[in-house]
Every structure is written in C-alpha cells, then in structure tokens.
Amino acid sequence: xxxxxxxxxxxxxxxxxxxxxxxxxxxxxxxxxxxxxxxxxxxxxxxxxxxxxxxxxxxxxxxxxxxxxxxxxxxxxxxxxxxxxxxxxxxxxxxxxxxxxxxxxxxxxxxxxxxxxxxxxxxxxxxxxxxxxxxxxxxxxxxxxxxxxxxxxxxxxxxxxxxxxxxxxxxxxxxxxxxxxxx
Amino acid sequence: xxxxxxxxxxxxxxxxxxxxxxxxxxxxxxxxxxxxxxxxxxxxxxxxxxxxxxxxxxxxxxxxxxxxxxxxxxxxxxxxxxxxxxxxxxxxxxxxxxxxxxxxxxxxxxxxxxxxxxxxxxxxxxxxxxxxxxxxxxxxxxxxxxxxxxxxxxxxxxxxxxxxxxxxxxxxxxxxxxxxxxxxxxxxxxxxxxxxxxxxxxxxxxxxxxxxxxxxxxxxxxxxxxxxxxxxxxxxxxxxxxxxxxxxxxxxxxxxxxxxxxxxxxxxxxxxxxxxxxxxxxxxxxxxxxxxxxxxxxxxxxxxxxxxxxxxxxxxxxxxxxxxxxxxxxxxxxxxxxxxxxxxxxxxxxxxxxxxxxxxxxxxxxxxxxxxxxxxxxxxxxxxxxxxxxxxxxxxxxxxxxxxxxxxxxxxxxxxxxxxxxxxxxxxxxxxxxxx
Numbered sequence: 001x002x003x004x005x006x007x008x009x010x011x012x013x014x015x016x017x018x019x020x021x022x023x024x025x026x027x028x029x030x031x032x033x034x035x036x037x038x039x040x041x042x043x044x045x046x047x048x049x050x051x052x053x054x055x056x057x058x059x060x061x062x063x064x065x066x067x068x069x070x071x072x073x074x075x076x077x078x079x080x081x082x083x084x085x086x087x088x089x090x091x092x093x094x095x096x097x098x099x100x101x102x103x104x105x106x107x108x109x110x111x112x113x114x115x116x117x118x119x120x121x122x123x124x125x126x127x128x129x130x131x132x133x134x135x136x137x138x139x140x141x142x143x144x145x146x147x148x149x150x151x152x153x154x155x156x157x158x159x160x161x162x163x164x165x166x167x168x169x170x171x172x173x174x175x176x177x178x179x180x181x182x183x
Numbered sequence: 184x185x186x187x188x189x190x191x192x193x194x195x196x197x198x199x200x201x202x203x204x205x206x207x208x209x210x211x212x213x214x215x216x217x218x219x220x221x222x223x224x225x226x227x228x229x230x231x232x233x234x235x236x237x238x239x240x241x242x243x244x245x246x247x248x249x250x251x252x253x254x255x256x257x258x259x260x261x262x263x264x265x266x267x268x269x270x271x272x273x274x275x276x277x278x279x280x281x282x283x284x285x286x287x288x289x290x291x292x293x294x295x296x297x298x299x300x301x302x303x304x305x306x307x308x309x310x311x312x313x314x315x316x317x318x319x320x321x322x323x324x325x326x327x328x329x330x331x332x333x334x335x336x337x338x339x340x341x342x343x344x345x346x347x348x349x350x351x352x353x354x355x356x357x358x359x360x361x362x363x364x365x366x367x368x369x370x371x372x373x374x375x376x377x378x379x380x381x382x383x384x385x386x387x388x389x390x391x392x393x394x395x396x397x398x399x400x401x402x403x404x405x406x407x408x409x410x411x412x413x414x415x416x417x418x419x420x421x422x423x424x425x426x427x428x429x430x431x432x433x434x435x436x437x438x439x440x441x442x443x444x445x446x447x448x449x450x451x452x453x454x455x456x457x458x459x460x461x462x463x464x465x466x467x468x469x470x471x472x473x474x475x476x477x478x479x480x481x482x483x484x485x486x487x488x489x490x491x492x493x494x495x496x497x498x499x500x501x502x503x504x505x506x507x508x509x510x511x512x513x514x515x516x517x518x519x520x521x522x523x524x525x526x527x528x529x530x531x532x533x534x535x536x537x538x539x540x541x542x543x544x545x546x547x548x549x550x551x552x553x554x555x556x557x558x559x560x561x562x563x564x565x566x567x568x569x570x571x572x573x574x575x576x577x578x579x580x581x582x583x584x585x586x587x588x589x590x591x592x593x594x595x596x597x598x599x600x601x602x603x604x605x606x607x608x609x610x611x612x613x614x615x616x617x618x619x
Contacts, residue, residue: 029254030254033252033253037252037320040320041319082320082321150257150258150261151258152255152258170245170249171249174246174249174250174258
C-alpha cells in the first residue's frame with residue numbers, strides 16, 4: 001500500500017515538475033543518504049581534499065526543499081562520512097560556477113535551459129551530477145533514482161564515462177543502468 | 184534349475200572357478216572403491232556447496248549493506264526474495280539491522296518443518312548463521328545476515344551412494360557366499376574321494392565311488408583313480424592265484440621231499456635185500472638199548488645167528504638163490520619176534536643179530552627155538568623146478584645185566600663166542616654163553 005502511494009506521489013511529481021510541493025520527503029531522505037556515498041563510491045573521492053563537497057542547485061522556488069535536503073544530509077551524517085566532513089553548498093542555477101570545487105551536484109527541477117547549462121558546466125568540470133527528476137538523465141545528468149516497484153539508483157553510464165569518472169562495481173551492481181533507448 | 188546350476192558348476196574347470204572367485208572378490212573391492220569414490224565425491228560436493236554458499240553470502244552481503252546504507256530496505260527484501268527463489272537449498276534467511284531488529288525473514292517448508300520438530304541438527308556444516316553486514320564505505324557493522332542452507336541434496340547424494348554401495352556389496356557377498364558353498368562342496372567331494380582311496384583294500388576290492396560324470400578336474404581325477412583301482416584289483420587277483428599255485432607246488436614238493444627223506448632214512452637204516460635193519464642202525468639201536476638197560480638195571484640179551492652152510496648154497500645154486508634164502512630167513516626172523524622191544528638186524532653176510540631188552544637167557548632161547556621152527560616151514564625156494572632143502576641156523580646167546588663198568592662189546596663178544604661154539608657143536612643148535 002505504501003509502495004503504491006509512493007509511486008503515485010512520484011508520478012504526480014514528474015507531471016508537475018515545477019511544483020515544490022511535489023518533492024517527496026522520503027525520496028529526499030534516500031537522496032540525502034546516497035549523495036555522500038556516491039562521492040565515496042566513485043573516482044570523485046580522489047578529488048576530496050579535506051571535506052566532501054556537495055553542491056545543491058535549485059530554483060528560488062525550491063530553496064526550502066533544498067534546505068530540507070541539506071538538513072537531512074547533516075542529520076544522516078552528523079560526523080561526516082569516513083572522517084570527512086560534508087560541506088553542502090546550496091545555490092541557484094544562475095550561480096552554478098560556485099559548484100566548481102564540488103565533487104557532486106544535486107539538481108532540483110528548473111527550466112530546461114538552466115538545466116542544460118548546468119549539465120554542460122558539470123560535464124566540463126567532471127563533476128558528478130544527481131538529479132531528483134529522472135528525466136534529467138536524458139539531458140546528460142549522471143544519476144537519479146528509478147522509482148518502480150522499488151526505489152533503486154539509476155545510472156547514466158554514458159555521461160559518467162564521458163566525464164572519465166568511474167563508479168564502484170558494487171554501486172553499479174545495485175543500480176539500474178540508463179540506456180539511450182529509454183529516451 | 185539348481186540341478187542345472189550344480190551340473191554347470193561340475194562341468195567348469197578349476198581355473199574358471201578360481202577366476203569367478205577372483206571376480207567376485209574384485210566386485211567386493213569395487214564396491215568398497217565405489218563407496219570411497221562416492222565419499223570423495225560427497226566431500227567435493229560438500230566443499231563446492233560450501234564455496235558456492237560462501238560466495239553467495241559474500242556476494243549478497245555488500246549489496247545488502249549498500250542498500251541499507253542507502254536506506255533501500257524494500258530493495259533488500261526484494262533482493263533476498265530473489266536470492267531465496269534462485270537458491271532452492273536456502274531454507275532460512277534472516278536479516279537484522281544494527282539494532283538487532285529483524286528486518287527480513289524467510290523460511291521454506293523444510294525449515295518450518297524442522298523448526299516444528301525441533302530438529303536443529305545439521306548433517307553437514309553449511310550453515311552461515313551470522314554473517315556481519317558492513318557498510319561498504321565505512322566498514323561499520325550495520326546489520327547481520329543469517330542464512331541457512333538445506334543439506335537434503337547432500338543427504339540424498341549420500342543415500343544414493345550408500346544404496347548403490349550396499350547393493351554392490353550385497354551382490355558381491357551373495358556371490359562370494361555361493362562361491363564358498365560351491366568350493367566347500369568341492370572339498371567335501373575331494374574328502375570323500377580321499378576317504379575312499381584310503382579305505383581301499385585291493386583284496387576286498389571295496390572302492391565305493393562309481394565313475395563320475397563330472398567333466399572338471401575332480402571328475403577326471405576320480406575316474407583316473409577308479410581306472411587305477413581296477414588295474415590294481417585285476418593284478419591282485421592274478422597275484423593271489425599265482426600265490427595259491429605256488430603254495431600248492433611248495434606243499435607238493437615238501438611232501439615229496441619228506442617222502443624222499445623217509446626213503447633215504449629207511450635206506451640208511453635198512454638192509455636193501457632183506458628189508459631188515461642194517462648193521463649201522465643196529466649199532467645205534469643197541470647202544471641206546473644198552474644205556475637204557477644200564478640205567479634201569481635190567482637184563483639185556485643178544486642173539487647172534489648165522490645160516491649154516493650158506494656158502495654151499497651160493498656155490499650150488501648161485502647168488503640169486505642165496506639172496507632168496509636170505510630173504511626167506513629174514514622173513515622168518517621178523518615173524519618170530521613177538522615183543523615190540525625185540526630188534527633184529529642183518530649183521531653182515533649170512534649173520535643176523537637180535538637185541539632183546541629186559542630178557543634173560545631163557546627168553547632168548549625160546550625166541551631162538553621159535554625161529555628154528557619158523558625156518559622149517561617158512562622156506563619154499565625152487566631152483567630149476569626142484570625145491571631146495573631148507574637151511575638151518577646156529578644161535579649164540581649172551582645175556583647180561585649191565586653195570587656202570589661194563590662195556591657193551593662184551594655182550595657182543597660173548598654172543599659171538601657162543602655162536603662159534605654152536606658151529607663147533609655141529610651147527611643148527613643154540614648155545615648160551617657161559618662164563619668160564
């Protein structure tokens with residue numbers, strides 16, 4: 001029953017992409033757990049100097065949701081992960097340059113141009129991207145969550161490979177691989 | 184059917200019987216070998232199964248760990264359901280979180296049945312009861328996995344192994360048992376054959392076994408022995424017959440020899456012409472009688488007699504008539520003796536001598552007179568158609584009771600002197616020796 005409700009909610013969120021109220025708290029919680037670990041389970045961990053840097057891009061409209069995500073990350077990893085403190089940088093899509101030092105960026109919904117620009121930027125700087133919206137994979141985002149019978153990571157191997165980023169095998173094993181044919 | 188088997192058994196040679204025995208023994212060894220092989224296979228199976236299970240556990244643990252770390256609990260449940268479905272030998276799965284709270288549990292029918300029966304014993308150690316689940320990033324323990332694998336396939340393999348081994352071993356034992364019974368029968372037969380040979384007596388011809396219809400070595404040996412026994416029997420019969428014939432011949436020869444000896448003895452003691460005892464035998468007899476009379480202190484008398492004018496008979500009628508005269512005189516002498524102890528012998532030529540034990544002069548005189556009487560009527564000798572005159576005899580008698588110092592020759596000398604005296608007295612008379 002819970003699964004069905006979750007599925008319904010997520011489906012509705014996809015159709016009403018610009019509505020902040022459509023972000024599911026449970027899904028955000030999953031993302032909050034995943035984000036630092038994706039850094040640690042990819043070659044991005046090599047870029048870590050002192051802290052894990054995660055950039056959260058959002059529209060002004062989703063600032064509160066972005067704050068919520070940051071809170072969840074801090075709540076789940078109060079001491080950081082594997083002795084690395086986690087630094088969350090929240091910013092608007094217009095200030096995407098602020099994410100240049102991050103190892104991973106999380107993309108909330110925005111208009112297509114902003115998203116295209118951001119994805120282009122992250123590709124250029126080899127920064128791993130994870131989007132709330134699964135359709136961003138089509139635009140070149142690296143990862144999202146596949147919400148089917150269960151919720152599992154959805155990985156765009158092509159874009160990751162283009163950025164010369166490698167993922168831990170274990171991560172690949174638990175993930176669903178995004179194929180171009182799914183466009 | 185059994186008869187046919189036994190006949191077949193009797194017809195096959197010892198080599199094949201030994202080969203059968205060896206084959207059955209190899210079959211037994213083979214069953215042991217198969218048992219060992221299956222044990223090794225079971226061991227390998229167990230190792231492979233353990234490796235596979237270990238691999239499975241080691242494979243799924245990180246995924247479970249990652250899902251836990253991601254908060255994807257539902258994914259873990261689906262994943263473990265999938266694992267349970269793909270691995271039928273998994274009987275029980277239990278996933279606990281870091282707080283030791285069960286977040287997933289699976290049990291198949293076998294596990295439930297065992298749980299209800301309280302059977303927690305495992306045939307083999309393939310139970311990975313507590314596998315810690317570590318965070319793949321931080322290596323922190325974030326839960327535990329309890330996997331329980333079924334040992335039914337292993338037990339089934341063992342059962343098949345034991346069943347096959349048992350069948351083979353049973354088969355081998357049955358065959359070896361039958362083989363031993365048949366071998367024992369062989370030895371029993373050989374013992375009987377041996378006993379018959381040992382108790383065989385050629386004279387009784389008591390070999391009891393008949394000709395064998397077996398075509399194996401035992402039958403060949405038995406028939407060979409029977410053939411040999413027949414030959415021994417026939418040779419023994421011939422030998423017995425020969426022995427009997429020889430014994431009869433020996434008996435016959437012995438009898439002839441005894442008769443010859445008897446004749447020879449008679450010849451050595453008897454005068455051939457007169458059939459009276461000869462002088463040599465007289466001397467032996469007289470000496471014995473003398474010694475007896477000496478010991479018994481009885482009288483012994485000796486009569487020496489001589490045919491009167493015998494030379495004249497020979498000269499007138501020839502020696503043949505003389506011999507006839509001698510025969511007639513001898514006959515008269517022999518017929519005149521009435522006592523068994525009286526003895527007459529031809530002393531030489533026409534002289535005769537009579538020994539009388541326990542007899543005095545009178546007894547000797549009576550005998551001499553009886554001889555004279557018998558001479559008168561006992562001679563019927565014809566020469567050239569005419570009967571010749573009967574001859575007469577002169578008698579010299581001596582008698583003595585011999586003492587220790589007496590010599591037997593004195594009695595003979597006295598009789599001889601008395602005979603001369605009778606000749607001097609005109610012949611045909613009886614003279615007793617009288618000591619001067």
